[in-house]
Amino acid sequence: MKLITAIIKPFKLEEVRSALTDLGLQGMTVSEVKGYGRQKGHTEIYRGAEYAVNFLPKIKIEVAVTSAEVDKAVSAIATAAKTGQIGDGKIFVSAIEHTLRIRTGETDDNAL
Amino acid sequence: MKLITAIIKPFKLEEVRSALTDLGLQGMTVSEVKGYGRQKGHTEIYRGAEYAVNFLPKIKIEVAVTSAEVDKAVSAIATAAKTGQIGDGKIFVSAIEHTLRIRTGETDDNAL
Amino acid sequence: MKLITAIIKPFKLEEVRSALTDLGLQGMTVSEVKGYGRQKGHTEIYRGAEYAVNFLPKIKIEVAVTSAEVDKAVSAIATAAKTGQIGDGKIFVSAIEHTLRIRTGETDDNAL
Amino acid sequence: MKTCIRSITSVAALAAAWAMVSMTTALPALAQAAAAAPKMDSGDMAWMLTSTVIVLMMTIPGLALFYGGMVRKKNVLATVMQSFAAACLLSIVWMVVGYSIAFGDGGALNAYFGGFGKMFFAGMTKDGLFAPLLITESLFAVFQMTFAIITPALIAGAVADRMKFSSFLVFITLWLIIVYAPIAHWVWGGGFLGADGIMDFAGGTVVHINSGVAGLVAALVLGRRKGYGTENMAPHNLVYTVMGAAFLWVGWFGFNGGSAGGANDSAAMAILVTQICAAAAALAWMFAEWMTHGKPSVLGIASGAIAGLVVITPAAGFVDPKGALIMGLIGGIVCFIASTGIKRALGYDDSLDVFGIHGVGGFVGAILTGVFAVSWIGGEGKSGLLEGNAAQVWIQLYGTFATIAYCAVATFVILMVVKLFMGLRVDEQTEVEGLDARLHGETVH
Amino acid sequence: MKTCIRSITSVAALAAAWAMVSMTTALPALAQAAAAAPKMDSGDMAWMLTSTVIVLMMTIPGLALFYGGMVRKKNVLATVMQSFAAACLLSIVWMVVGYSIAFGDGGALNAYFGGFGKMFFAGMTKDGLFAPLLITESLFAVFQMTFAIITPALIAGAVADRMKFSSFLVFITLWLIIVYAPIAHWVWGGGFLGADGIMDFAGGTVVHINSGVAGLVAALVLGRRKGYGTENMAPHNLVYTVMGAAFLWVGWFGFNGGSAGGANDSAAMAILVTQICAAAAALAWMFAEWMTHGKPSVLGIASGAIAGLVVITPAAGFVDPKGALIMGLIGGIVCFIASTGIKRALGYDDSLDVFGIHGVGGFVGAILTGVFAVSWIGGEGKSGLLEGNAAQVWIQLYGTFATIAYCAVATFVILMVVKLFMGLRVDEQTEVEGLDARLHGETVH
Amino acid sequence: MKTCIRSITSVAALAAAWAMVSMTTALPALAQAAAAAPKMDSGDMAWMLTSTVIVLMMTIPGLALFYGGMVRKKNVLATVMQSFAAACLLSIVWMVVGYSIAFGDGGALNAYFGGFGKMFFAGMTKDGLFAPLLITESLFAVFQMTFAIITPALIAGAVADRMKFSSFLVFITLWLIIVYAPIAHWVWGGGFLGADGIMDFAGGTVVHINSGVAGLVAALVLGRRKGYGTENMAPHNLVYTVMGAAFLWVGWFGFNGGSAGGANDSAAMAILVTQICAAAAALAWMFAEWMTHGKPSVLGIASGAIAGLVVITPAAGFVDPKGALIMGLIGGIVCFIASTGIKRALGYDDSLDVFGIHGVGGFVGAILTGVFAVSWIGGEGKSGLLEGNAAQVWIQLYGTFATIAYCAVATFVILMVVKLFMGLRVDEQTEVEGLDARLHGETVH
Ligand SMILES: Nc1ncnc2c1ncn2[C@@H]1O[C@H](COP(=O)(O)OP(=O)(O)O)[C@@H](O)[C@H]1O
């Protein structure tokens, strides 16, 4: 099994979610993060003192999938999340050794 | 060393924490996430416009443990987090290659 | 490629970021988390009811780097984040099998 | 002068009497005072000072919070900024020219327009009264200023999340001068609608129909928000909205009660019927929603309360508590339908329902005033349909349509001119990222 | 009539005099006015209009925020909704029947009950005064309406996080009719407690003991919150709570000051002692907590201020500033102990301490009024223990116990009836997930 | 007595007249009343009761929110706590001794100090008037109490994020007694500055210069916040700040309007010019920022409004609307420059710009009062430079410098004494982790 971690632009979440649902992937976990990268942040001014807001709001999606599904899932995310403009984000794939569904005790591929 | 990542229902956090403490595990990192899965969300209504809230609040727990402790820890979490109802969440185990405790510079198993 | 996950004290974020930038690392993802460990939390009292706040605010930094850069990056973070006092946090390194830059479609080392 | 006197005797609401210099019968208590040289009444002054305070509180923080809580988090500061900036800018515009147009003497054109004679409060003395009221002109001018602030500020709700701040400032300035001030003159300042006998105690037409129609026009001209209907645009913090509704509500006692012009029995009855109508409409909306959508929402009950306050505004000095109760129930349900079903059916994006609540509620209130007015409250001749005076309904209809027509056309023209010179809408990037960061350089952390 | 007059001469607080038709000695200033046909006083009208505004502000947004800030985030909207809906619903209930029971003439049963003669404000004229006050009956009725709103709304704090919204609405409706209105009649409306000489200037028994006892009963009937004592139920945003406390505080000037019935010396002294007592109690609570728990908390000082305001409520027209200072110090410490130690020891879950603050504070205030009342403030015969009138303490005790007994029994019966027909408590799932999403379909984002 | 009378005839502002026992010419209306035994005026009472309510609202919740929204999230509760605790503590200090020093009769030392004769409100009767005003002394004392609360509370903004709570309490207690009360006496209580003819209607020197200078001294003594200039210290929630600014604004109508001492033409004109000046300054700041930094910020416009309110404070009873407009424009720009460029250039860390807004604004207002005062507003002899009375500017300068000098020295000494006994600043750990958790044991969740 693999864990796909995607950092995307916040307003792309709905599109990515439905792209994954279309593939039959039923689960994912989402968190609000801040990203730092090539895309530059904006400046906030308070009574003349300027603060650079370097970190931009991003969404992190974590999806655990079977090894067979990885490629499809990655390209579905990549397509849905793409705007072609700087700051679109990254996808990382890493290995999961073991998975468990808490409710049922099912493990590994069955637990996804 | 292994990293255990558990997605659980928010109100189970205390129970999971004490189950891990009982095993002698001293550390963990917790974040608020939103989960999408078999469990369905609710609907919010604003002046007649309905919005489906697909993502439900969940808690993500990350615990790094030695390879020897993995099984005990996973089953402790699973037991504590279980309600038997849909949406209980998942546990993922993956490998950590290297660990460092910032304060002391200790590494690997000593750093946990 | 490796994923470096560092849990640090919140007010160290700026220092860690500039240490990484100095190494030429252009990207990272940051989230607000709560940590539980040796460092003890404080107690909040509300009309006589005491609640132990066991979880302390921490920052989680995730940086994907090439295998060659890992050691430099880890020690840069460790140096920047260190106060020498309890609660400084941890660094975990794990493997990434595959990386993709959504905007361009570049993969692996080129995508970092 | 003739027009003036005709206007008084026919309108005979204190509200409509404000602009008059002398009077003979309609208001016995005041008439008495007027027999001798009228003297300032410290009790009336006290209540009108207080009313001024709380009507200003309706806009800041009331409206700022009411609207601010309903937008998405990325636009909350831009939204509260609109109310706050309106309060600042329109105070000055009112001083410069608005007051003059509304309450000045327009000479030959007085039926339509108060002229420029009172620009910069020209002619105001320190202790001169605003006859026949027993309060000073300075107090009358600042009390009315708070009305001139909230009316244009209300429009912001219709264009939330997408209008340029600079264009908004220019728009409300022109709108106050070209739309609000003349219509205030028509109804309260000695103009033709007052003369024709329209009953509008505290601004059903002048304030609510006016801002509601302008909001609708603006929403149509600007177009829908990006993502409208697909993206989640749920209010980010309804606690703010409830707070805002509360300040609007308590401030409305100054709005309606202060429109009696003093601390008299008319003011007291006005706040009693205001309370009843607001409460009834809030419950009506809540139960209507509960039955149709299964849950009573916080936003619903708050919206209903505001709807009720709008409905009672023209009627506050003319109806009794039972009339107010019925008006509230009707108004709550009608505004609920307008702001939910009808809006969705028609597909326009009046973001925070300025039209559905203020436009529709103002219209319902204006007509029902013509139905429920009773002479033991409003004074002799102030009867509605239920007391057999069917003509009043027609006068109310005629007055509201005059307002709607003029307001719609003028608002449209103003918007087009602003669009031509500076554009109305923020760029897409700003809309996506949020107005707070991009227009004002600030965010809520 | 006889009862009425006896009540006045013995009570001689304006508060207690409200229901009276005429009077002879106790209140020189008013008596004078009453000699001729009494005329409306615009200054009194102005202050009572203002008081009405700010007492309403105590509930919305005051109480809504005070309570809303103390619950967990998942229940904040449901909590503010309770206050807002109470304001709407109880306004109508007051109009329909509450006012009549409280301030009507109950004929043979007048000692206990005001009858149904004033339902829907029957008999109210536009300019009729509420003698011996110099304000109109319409104003008196809406001022008292704001009291009838906040009292039941206060109970919500005891059952926060777990009561069904529908059941809450039914409960407060019945409670207003069956508990609040009769007790208001007993004390202020010509009933037996007023006649027996109880001193309750602005509602120590009627409002605070009453809501506090009802809260305790309700908390016991509903049972503890799931997770009480084990889960973290820390207030999610005490900024709201401080705001709420502030609006309660400033609004209380209308509550106590308005209970003087006009803009007179009694009103002025009432707000002075109100300020002193609130401040003293806040400091007392803060320092008590600082010494016992090591830190002065925001929740503590805010709670102490409210406790002080409760304590001074019955006394505001009877004690002098020094008395108020001592009452505040005592009240702050007693309520601190009641809301922390005692509550924990007894184990009931009065979520937001309605009993510990309003019940206990109201009781302390009622008794201490009998101790610290001085005749140079309250008028001849209005003396307390310190001026040698020990009997007053007994009258106060007797009055409070009558209130406690009736309130506790009636509240219990009402709750049981509601429970039978529709249940009182939300299901477990709702309690865990939060009332906002499940009851109202909304959350704070 | 002689000093007193001299003070009246030369100052002749009601504000300055408050402390006087009788008077002859300067105030015709009041003089008339004084001819017979003056009687309480219910309208004046009503307005002063209301003013008291809304001036208290300026501190809680106004100032609490204004400051609370500007700090980082970890310090928000500690910040609102400072305002709330100040309201509690200073009420008591005012009763014990502050009022006596400010408005008592200091005998031989009366030019500088009111003595201890009125401690604990000694000598106050229930219905005794505070001649020549037509309100009771109890009302005057509680109205002034609200001024004595907000002035020290303002200082908290300069030391936000780093002062110990215990030291803050001790500091403001001493400061009220040693700095505020005497200076209030100098200007309003029969002291030498009033006698010398300074015009300070509602507290330009007494309140704003005073708190602003004290804030600067305190900021310098405490030193900068850890991380100042490097860490992000952006305001965490400007919605709170806008709300706070709104309550400060509406409450200011009581501050300036109430300083007329009654519901008279002077009060009405005062709130009109207050509104104009606040609005003008807000716009001036906003446009200045827009032009220099490219974006109009929410914090900017709110700050500008407060600056305008400060500027008009000394002038409110002396200038006309046009003067107010110009004063606002000047004040807004000067305070903008002071709070941005100058502060940064000098490098002190006055966290929330108490000096830049209240100190500088108060100074600008005091001087411009001497320029723009016109006798048709303030009464005979109350002329400024533009009416040819250049001397007034010198009197204003002299008065402000006397205040600045005394305030700076006395504040410094008090701080040093407090530092010696208990320290002023929290430890580093507390500053890093946040004051909320470490000082008060609570956080916003
Ligand atoms: N090396 C990295 N490790 C972790 N996250 C990264 C890394 N590089 C970029 N990111 C994340 O991806 C987001 C987008 O990256 P950025 O360089 O701004 O644009 P692009 O994806 O178009 O190259 C960043 O905001 C950050 O959250």
Ligand SMILES: Nc1ncnc2c1ncn2[C@@H]1O[C@H](COP(=O)(O)OP(=O)(O)O)[C@@H](O)[C@H]1O
């Ligand atoms: N494939 C997945 N990858 C990542 N997270 C998942 C995945 N499937 C489920 N989750 C997480 O687990 C939570 C619970 O899953 P769900 O399918 O609702 O119920 P259950 O755990 O009972 O099967 C989800 O809300 C989501 O956060």
Ligand SMILES: Nc1ncnc2c1ncn2[C@@H]1O[C@H](COP(=O)(O)OP(=O)(O)O)[C@@H](O)[C@H]1O
């Ligand atoms: N085993 C672990 N797994 C995951 N996170 C951990 C673990 N141990 C510690 N942490 C994280 O590191 C933080 C610091 O750890 P702590 O034990 O308090 O101090 P130190 O790093 O000085 O040993 C914790 O708050 C927690 O977020």
